[in-house]
Amino acid sequence: MSILNNAVINYAHRGASGNYPENTMLAFAKAVEMGCDGIETDVQMTRDGVLVLIHDERVDRTTNGSGLVKDYSYAELCRLDAGLWYGASFAGAGIPRAEELLLLARDAGIRLNFEIKNGIVQYEFIEEKLIELIYSYGWQDLVILSSFNHYSMVHCKEIAPSLKTGLLYMEGLYRPGLYARTARADALHPYFYAVNEEIICEAHSEGLLVNTFTINDPAAMRRLVQTGVDGIITNYPDRLRSVMAELNC
Ligand code: G3P
Ligand code: MG
Numbered sequence: 001m002s003i004l005n006n007a008v009i010n011y012a013h014r015g016a017s018g019n020y021p022e023n024t025m026l027a028f029a030k031a032v033e034m035g036c037d038g039i040e041t042d043v044q045m046t047r048d049g050v051l052v053l054i055h056d057e058r059v060d061r062t063t064n065g066s067g068l069v070k071d072y073s074y075a076e077l078c079r080l081d082a083g084l085w086y087g088a089s090f091a092g093a094g095i096p097r098a099e100e101l102l103l104l105a106r107d108a109g110i111r112l113n114f115e116i117k118n119g120i121v122q123y124e125f126i127e128e129k130l131i132e133l134i135y136s137y138g139w140q141d142l143v144i145l146s147s148f149n150h151y152s153m154v155h156c157k158e159i160a161p162s163l164k165t166g167l168l169y170m171e172g173l174y175r176p177g178l179y180a181r182t183a184r185a186d187a188l189h190p191y192f193y194a195v196n197e198e199i200i201c202e203a204h205s206e207g208l209l210v211n212t213f214t215i216n217d218p219a220a221m222r223r224l225v226q227t228g229v230d231g232i233i234t235n236y237p238d239r240l241r242s243v244m245a246e247l248n249c
Contacts, residue, residue, distance in 0.1 A: 007249050008224075009231035010240045011113055012036040013214050014055060018235035021086035022062065023053045024093040028104055036237035038111030038142075040213070043098060043130060045123040050074035051098035051130055054082070057121045061085070063095065070121050098130065102137040112139065113211070113233070115168065116147040116156075127152060131160045144211070146189045157184045166211055170194065177202035187211055189233075192224060200228045218243050225249065 015027025016034055028039055042055040047070060059065045059072070063080040074097075083093030098114070105112050114134075118126055127145075134143050145156050146166040153165040166187035167180050176188050176199060187209035190199070195212050203210045211231030215221050221243045224232060234240050 007037075007244060008229060008240075009037045009111065009211065010035070010237050010244070011038045011040045011111070011211065011231055011233040012237040013040050013233045013235050014042065015039060016235070016237060018216065021083045021090050021093055023055060023096065024082055024090075025096050025100060025104070026083070026090065026093055028096070028101055031237050032104070032108045032110060034238040035241045036110065038113060038231075039101065039105070040113040040115060040146075040233045041101060042115050042117050043126065044069040044117050044121070045126050045129070046070070046072050046074045046077055048073045049125075049129065050077075051126070051133065052077060053096045053098060053101060055117070057117065059095075068121065070123065098133055099137070102133065102139055105139060105142070106137060111142045111144070113144050113146055113166070116145060116149070116152055118147060118152050119149045127156050127159060131156065131163060134163070135160070144187060146187075146211075150183050150185075153185055154183050166209070168213075175202065177206040177208055180208055181206050187230070189213065192220065195224065195227070195229065197227055204228070215240075222247065 012031030014022035016030040020027040020030050041053045063082050065080040082095045083090030134140050144164040144166050146168050147153050148168045150167050156165050164186040166189040167185045168189040170191045172194055188203050189211050192212045192215050200210050209230040212229050213233035215232050216235050221240055
């Protein structure tokens with residue numbers, strides 16, 4: 001079960017991204033208003049080494065710019081609009097820095113799941129920079145790092161053994177609990193189609209948490225809560241709140 005009041009941890013995926021432009025301070029603040037326990041976000045890095053929160057390696061889909069995040073300086077990235085693509089009323093939203101979210105988390109007392117996006121673009125020292133930042137805000141106990149790049153998660157453990165890590169994956173891995181232990185991880189972060197009771201039991205017997213993504217349908221939320229997952233990553237933290245209330249947890 002979860003580490004917080006035996007309830008499933010409600011992580012808002014890219015903030016309340018079902019209703020607001022993903023990975024913006026607005027989406028994060030709205031997720032807090034909706035009663036999330038934590039926020040999941042995606043970390044990339046600018047040319048001048050600033051950690052920024054944006055899902056894609058390119059800025060094209062979610063801003064009015066084009067090109068790779070790694071080729072922008074932070075000052076250049078600040079000129080882009082990260083709200084307009086979602087709707088005219090969201091114009092003016094920027095791409096947040098990781099520390100802006102850490103400040104919000106500290107104010108609101110919520111957890112954070114930083115997903116390090118270092119599968120396609122290799123950002124040198126992204127793990128070191130992020131970990132240093134998390135510790136400088138004193139928020140390490142309420143943070144879990146995750147990545148599809150499991151080498152990166154092993155590297156994080158080498159830098160900060162007590163910081164929690166989760167292994168993201170999409171497929172039906174065989175004995176993922178055993179695998180995760182070899183990577184010294186604290187959690188599995190599987191795509192929700194890849195979760196079943198057997199996997200959850202094995203993970204729990206290995207002392208691992210199971211946080212699954214991205215579940216937006218209340219019926220699927222209900223099923224996963226009842227199956228025993230520890231955390232659910234959703235674009236609709238308000239829906240998950242309602243499901244949890246319905247199930248009295
Ligand atoms: O961390 C869960 C989920 O965000 C992983 O996939 O592509 O939405 O970042 P993606
Ligand atoms: Mg993500």
